[in-house]
Amino acid sequence: MNFMHSPAGPGHHEVVVTRVSDLLWHAVEDGRAAGQVIGRGDASRRPDGRLFISIDAWHGAVFDRIAEVMSADLPLPLYTVVDEADHDARSAWQRAGFTAARRERGYLVPTDPQAGGLGRVRPPAGVTIVPAGQAQEGPLRALDRVIRDEVEAAAGWRTMPAEVLPCPAGTTVLDPSKYAVAQHGGLYVGLIRVAPLTRQPRIGLIAVRADRHRRGIARALLAHALGSLHRRRTAAAWAEVDESNTAATALFESAGARRTAGTVELVRR
Secondary structure, eight states, rough: OOOOOOOOSSSSEEEEEEEETEEEEEEEETTOOTTTTEEEEEEETTTTTTTTEEESSSSSEEEEHHHHHHHHHOSSOOEEEEEEOHHHHHHHHHHHEEEEEEEEEEEEEEEEEHHHHHHTOOOOOEEEOOOTTSSSSHHHHHHHHHHHHHHHTOOOOOSOOOOOOOOOOTTTOOOOOEEEEETTTTTEEEEEEEEOOOOSSSEEEEEEEETTSSSSSSHHHHHHHHHHHHHOOOOOOEEEEEEEEEHHHHHHHHTOOEEEEEEEEEEOO
């Protein structure tokens, strides 16, 4: 995001910001033709209940005015996400009172088991991997709920990769066919979700029940998922990891993942 700063709008007139719907704001420079929008702001509520906003404006003064109006119209806290390399955007949000809340690393993960060092990884004794599309829906949903409750009670679900998914209230597993699971003694104990996007598959979630941590289950799930992609001639997958999640960072980097991007989540409280 590159701003051209001006004391008012681009033509040095007052910027008027109007809320045109519950989640949309338009900025118009006073004196311009009616309806000529020079900036806009959007808001969306994520499944975890947090309210995220975004602003599209070329001029710093327009951005500042939209941010001021949205912050007054909406309940706090408000969140936004910026590319870690976009210093202009981050500075603009900081002017609006936002501060860094968390950072997320973006990784390219090779699927070749030789390149990633996962060729010899096998599930722990007694654990089997149920391939994507073959898991029983009821036990899968039950496992997802257990894991979500455990994460929320510990670090908090906000530390997991953020996804804006149009799902009914309380529904977290939208497409069971995207999940492979680890099973032990008839119980589902871990899962991995891979979105088979055309351009690049995305590892959206990998998690294991708290009472089964440190047994190599997550590594076995990752090896299985990447191996399946490799057999379909997919060279790499994409994954995001919260920077504070040292276990997940170590898992992906030990699998040959290469950090290629990053984002900063900002909040105004």
